[in-house]
Amino acid sequence: MPTEGLAVLLSLLSQQGFRLVGPRIGNGAILYDQIETVDDLPVGWTDKQAPGSYRLEKRADNRAFGYVVGPQSWKKELFLPREVIQQSSLETGAYQWQPVTAPVSPTAFIGVRACDLAAIGIQDRVFVSAEQADPAYDARRQSAFIVAINCTEAGELCFCDSMGSGPRAESDFDLCLTEFDDYFLVETGSEKGAAIARQLPLKAASDAEKSDLSAGIEQCRQQMGRSLNTEGLPELLFGNLNHPQWDKVADSCLACGNCTSVCPTCFCYSVEEVADLGVGAAERERSWDSCFLQNHSKIHGATFQSEIKDRYRQWLTHKFGSWHSQFGTSGCVGCGRCIAWCPVGIDPTEQIEAIQQDAAEPVALPVYRAEAPITDRRNLFESTVAKITAIKAETDDVVTLALDLPGNYHYQQGQFNMLALPGLGEVPISVSGDSNGQIEHTIRDVGAVTAALTSLKANDTLGLRGPYGTAWPLAKTTGRPVTIITGGIGLAPLRGVMRNLAKQIRNPDSEWVSLVYGAREESGLLFRDELEQWQRNPAIKVAVTLDRASPGWSGNIGTVTTLLQRKQLPVDGLYLICGPEVMMAAVIRQLNEAEIAPENIYLSMERNMKCAAGHCGRCQYGPYFICKDGPVFNYPQLDFLFGQQGF
């Protein structure tokens, strides 16, 4: 196709109703912005990149796509930087929730490089191929028309060749162009693309032109300014979590999050409630988040990645490591944006090389397994309105809400629901049991949303979606002793299990249940009636310990581990643990000493959860999303990471 054919292509796409987004000069960079004609393209311009540096320069020729990549990627068109995902309104006295799916204007992406094409494919795995699809992303993706562009020149920061994501666009495009001085080679990649191609001024490519393409691609490979050895990289990174290089990089990293903003695959998002000052409507908005920001890993007072070192390590080990376990691919496409746009020029290829040169033994990571998508394609954010039928104050700051839910609601012990109040937010709360068809949640007042939830009254309504996550292995409790070790609010997710075991006829000599429960003080003990009821069961032993004695308390004072030391720890028993992580870590050390097989230990973890579908990235724990791979884990899944500071 002659160079002039590009104008024909743009006008054909416009005529077909596509909004055109392509390269355009703005703010001293080449941006992906709305364009109309060829005149909007950066004809005759290129970009010169180095760590922490990006400059536009004139080219000697008039190529339209003679640059590498700018700060933006196509992510901003598919996974919008800011988007309303849900609206709530007050109708006849009760809140109603409506998921929002904004109208989609079909968009043609003009000039998608192989690395960015790979990046779109990676985000598709996060948002579409997952168990639950993101409806808005999916709609925009389906309607997009992709005009890819092959690279015949590489930049100083490019390493797509190492990541296997370029420089040739192989598939997943509608049309693919390769630009030369006076012509374009055009390839079609879909029926949609072929239909457009039939209207372009094309002629069959000559053998010389075809060899120009392979020579161009080869030249590009040779020109790449960066390279990376990806052999065994995920396992190597997780085997080197305490490598001194993390401290070195943290000395210069500003934790600004630029790298995650410019990265075409970074997908973490935050969810905020946006309420106007009137009553009624409130919106839930999601926006790009960064694992470099402190709030990313924060839950009611705990920040799991408080140091810059923790956050840089989270980013790098995720991007190049745990991404493989989560999505079956690296999270890096080798575009080099994070190097150019880092204000201090940190280069992940250099960081990785430093670790590789002086590396400790690799550790095995979980293998990726594709998820079966939920077929009914319900909206991920769709909430059910649930009515509170009963409220029980458990302690000064803990309340159990019983909710009336539709008959088709089924959950397993250990799973959680997302509970929401309009204008305030949504929080993950474990189901603490059910009685008479009512689903119970035991909630501690630790923040704005939980404060509001714990002050609700009977007949009030709230939004609920779920259940999510993994369950306690109830099937494994039969025919063996079961030890349940909990502390504080950690008893709530295990109450259902206790109730279940209490109902069974168990042999007190071989199938006894031992509950070891710690709390701060007597007034903080949950479910006291039930504790006493269980105590009367001949097959159940209840042991309670407090950190602080109150007058008249004649029970144990001391830690859960001290109490556990006094208990028989049968090697064939099953151990279920839920409580503060420091407690769980001490308990696991004790169980290891008692030679309990790690396979017989289960624990429930907690992290920052926003979406409950493995999309928002906030609850990551190494290769896991606590919301869907957990919260209940079998200990061998976690042992390579558990207790490691900063995850």
Next chain:
Amino acid sequence: MSNSAIRIDPGLTREMELFRELGEEDAASLAAIASLREVAGKTDLFSQGDAADSLYILVEGRISLAIQVPGRAHAESVVSTVSTGELLGWSALLPDRVWQVSAHVIKPSRLIDIPGAELRQLCERNCGLGYKIATRMLAVVGQRLTESRVQFLDIFGQTSE
């Protein structure tokens, strides 16, 4: 204090971890100076500030350890409880021999009472035995220290923002 001293049955000492660790000969010499005591519930085993004259092994029962906090409404705080099989009374081996805590008998308990003066003499004469007992004491003190630290961390409490 309602209690009675009884000579120790070797069968009982064999059940106790400390004696098991010592080996037969040392265990016998320790048993020779020890006696078994039964104490009723709701009594005090010893009081903070008094002379620490015995080391105890709790054969059965529950004893709480409390520290006086003058000026507090309840003037005393229980900091730990000791249960079956556990040691208490390591102050009896310290140079000043003063109880740092009070010990309240919560449940009727049986104890092995090892008089401090005789124990110290025994340890001095038999350094090997003394070392084993000192190591054991260190483990008890270490355990209490860890426990206190964790209690101090207030892990079940609400962390401040």
